[in-house]
Amino acid sequence: MGSTDALLRSVANPRDMKEIEVEQVAESDLDDPVFVEGLPGVGHVGKLVAEHLIEETDSTLLARVYSEHFPPQVGIDDSGVANLAHAELYAVPTDGRDLIVLTGDHQAGDNTGQYRLSETFLDESERLGAERVYSLGGVPTGELIEEYSVLGAVSSEALIDDLEAAGVEFRSEEPTGGIVGTSGLLLGLGSRRGLEAVCLMGETSGYLVDPKSARAVLDVLQERLEFDIPVEALDDRADEMEEVISKLQDMEAAQSPSSGEDLRYIG
């Protein structure tokens, strides 16, 4: 149908959106910065750290990254204004080492998109002068955490000593199954470019947003990169979450009067 009554036929050549687009908002004047990634993931650990860094410093939005590999979606801000799915790069000056921080609400929805967006993030961070990459995330333990360890993975064995001195643990072949998503690719692709790349993973139950795990990762980051920012906001969020957990445990205890040991697990 259609071929007889058609007056014209044209092949669409969509005008605006490319596969990946970097919209530069401001120039950076950071000197020898370190690239830090915190996108959504297990326990939102990486994203919590990234947002904290942006909020607690005199940060500047440098660029937005759009891509047709992101979900076809807009977010709505508090006044009702929509923003197309994207990731954001911020200049984050500190009293010590300056940072370029990547955060956002999405990861790519397909393998190819994950690779290409990660390469774009590395391209941008290199253009901004970064030769070191820290990707941040959580590693799920399946049970509530008593002591918030931070696991590490690196592009080169030479990096391990300094990280261990800053409190990072290295465990043989952990996390089992490797590191999936942008955090893993920034490490793997960064390494192939000859960058110094580190992934810091806060242990977290995996069931809840975990500001305590984020605090542990932030501590290591501050120690290693020698800067110091206020941590109260993150601790406040941790306290709020403690209360939520405590209430959940009370509810569970009321429902099933079993041993206290079991209550530590939220399934």
Place this chain on the structure above:
Amino acid sequence: MGSTDALLRSVANPRDMKEIEVEQVAESDLDDPVFVEGLPGVGHVGKLVAEHLIEETDSTLLARVYSEHFPPQVGIDDSGVANLAHAELYAVPTDGRDLIVLTGDHQAGDNTGQYRLSETFLDESERLGAERVYSLGGVPTGELIEEYSVLGAVSSEALIDDLEAAGVEFRSEEPTGGIVGTSGLLLGLGSRRGLEAVCLMGETSGYLVDPKSARAVLDVLQERLEFDIPVEALDDRADEMEEVISKLQDMEAAQSPSSGEDLRYIG
């Protein structure tokens, strides 16, 4: 196998169908029209409004948009004639503001296709002279609706006052999770092109096709764009649906004689 007994080998270069094709059926003579989208979605709210606009005016089919991102599918009309999956653009003249209305039976099946088709729809609507975009949809509440509110999201805060005057509600960071699919992308991508873009979302239970929610969205649209078309057909469909719901509630009441409050929820 095959390499020994093959006489010839050729690489196929499929002849006809491009990634996206716009088949122009008629020229538009609309002056300064507004682009209105109503594809299938929650409660079919957007599609109901779009179809109503097309049926109740002296509308003209302007173009069909085909794409290999649509499902590999044909629809069958009432005489048995097949039509390849596509979207349609109509010229919809009114007594006030003229409209270009997009409707159809499908959205793209993949992220990339969603982005590219939305860009194509914007290309076409811009070519037809539209500088304002209204995407229509439903927002699910999970329970039967008493009062049919219409939520809004916009490309720019400057648009909010006029929309609120027309009865649109703006709620901070709602809908939670943003707006997914073509309605969201027309808003997000339209905004990036500098177009004035609005998404109107009728509250709906999310369980049923909802002509009442469509009526609420249509009312807002007429108020805002200053036109007036008959609404009886939509009200008739709403009455029919009311009867269906009423029967469902009676059946539910007969089966489980619990409190009247519960009956308002169809799960």
Place this chain on the structure above:
Amino acid sequence: MGSTDALLRSVANPRDMKEIEVEQVAESDLDDPVFVEGLPGVGHVGKLVAEHLIEETDSTLLARVYSEHFPPQVGIDDSGVANLAHAELYAVPTDGRDLIVLTGDHQAGDNTGQYRLSETFLDESERLGAERVYSLGGVPTGELIEEYSVLGAVSSEALIDDLEAAGVEFRSEEPTGGIVGTSGLLLGLGSRRGLEAVCLMGETSGYLVDPKSARAVLDVLQERLEFDIPVEALDDRADEMEEVISKLQDMEAAQSPSSGEDLRYIG
């Protein structure tokens, strides 16, 4: 890792397999043939007819179509020789109208692949002189069939009378949900090329391979295209299947001694 100890780096440019490849095996000398498609689908109705046409005539394999849109898979023949996933085109001469028959074990695994392979099949059939397309399939009814109706869908209303004369039924907007997959696309894309395209769908329970439904479709095809081939082999398969169904019903009857009416439904 890797960048330091690598001697060389090369970008792979895979040599052989294109997105779609047509391997021509023989030339056709058919005059004004009709293109008939029977790939796997509901009740394997289309594939049963296609295979029967190939087996009961002096057919010749014309071409194999390979594609990276097919599953990454080989089939194994009865002597242990592997063959890469592909579709096959046969020249099928009859006492009346000659046919080009498409069959195989796979459909494409993604939307884009479905469109591109269907275009390739149409390219090939046009190159071989066919201007008429018959795609064959089954339409699921959800219950055992007493009378094997054949539903039709067409590219143009002008085709309906002759098909009804050959026993095809046309029901308004049926099959609901349209026709999905290669059978639907050959109809939709064929129509856009200006070809005369028909889809014949044998009613079938949808639970079992259905040679009786295939027989009904074959009868219509023979009547419409005026040819006559032996049908005994298809009837023998139908008889075997009847026995299987009869045994299943006996087993069901033994297990749940309910009314005879219910036994006609195999769920």
Place this chain on the structure above:
Amino acid sequence: MGSTDALLRSVANPRDMKEIEVEQVAESDLDDPVFVEGLPGVGHVGKLVAEHLIEETDSTLLARVYSEHFPPQVGIDDSGVANLAHAELYAVPTDGRDLIVLTGDHQAGDNTGQYRLSETFLDESERLGAERVYSLGGVPTGELIEEYSVLGAVSSEALIDDLEAAGVEFRSEEPTGGIVGTSGLLLGLGSRRGLEAVCLMGETSGYLVDPKSARAVLDVLQERLEFDIPVEALDDRADEMEEVISKLQDMEAAQSPSSGEDLRYIG
């Protein structure tokens, strides 16, 4: 949003990673080698053989193959160093026929990627002088194996006699459903290039990593390609696995004291 406050806009052109990349690590000096593939699959049979060949010989890593079709993932080695998802090609000299062995932790995540990576593997093995391809895998039986048969599939019937002489079984149209993934494609695509291609599949329950099945495949491979390497390591792993199975059976016996026949099935 964004279009008003943006200073600059650039389209990203990711710098480093291509669709598929071959990173050459060393030159091969093998003479007329045979290409052997053992990627992860049913019972990890193929991978166990490939790893055993690499470990028990004076093997050399020749190349790593990276691809955006692999999962977006890094693995972590025993010292905490990350490596980007990849496959590896090794030169494996033996006392008889030399081998090029392909192994790794991943297969491509999409159909197209499977085809393109398999073509790349064949390109590389041909460049290294191989004209014969052996892909290794497991075929699931659904029950514990008493006698470890090795099934074969070939590019050409002429290969069957020699393989049967080496202990390979050929069963009509088995494995049912063909061979899926890289092992199947190397056979199918290798055959289309005119290469001599064989797939050896060790029977395995499909529930556990199966070193005994790997041993059976290795025996056939050694017999057919006339080389001889130590097998103790593989037998030790088989013994360990036997113990695991034995314990599982004891546990099952303790839980459900039914007939001994049933205990042979681990579901």
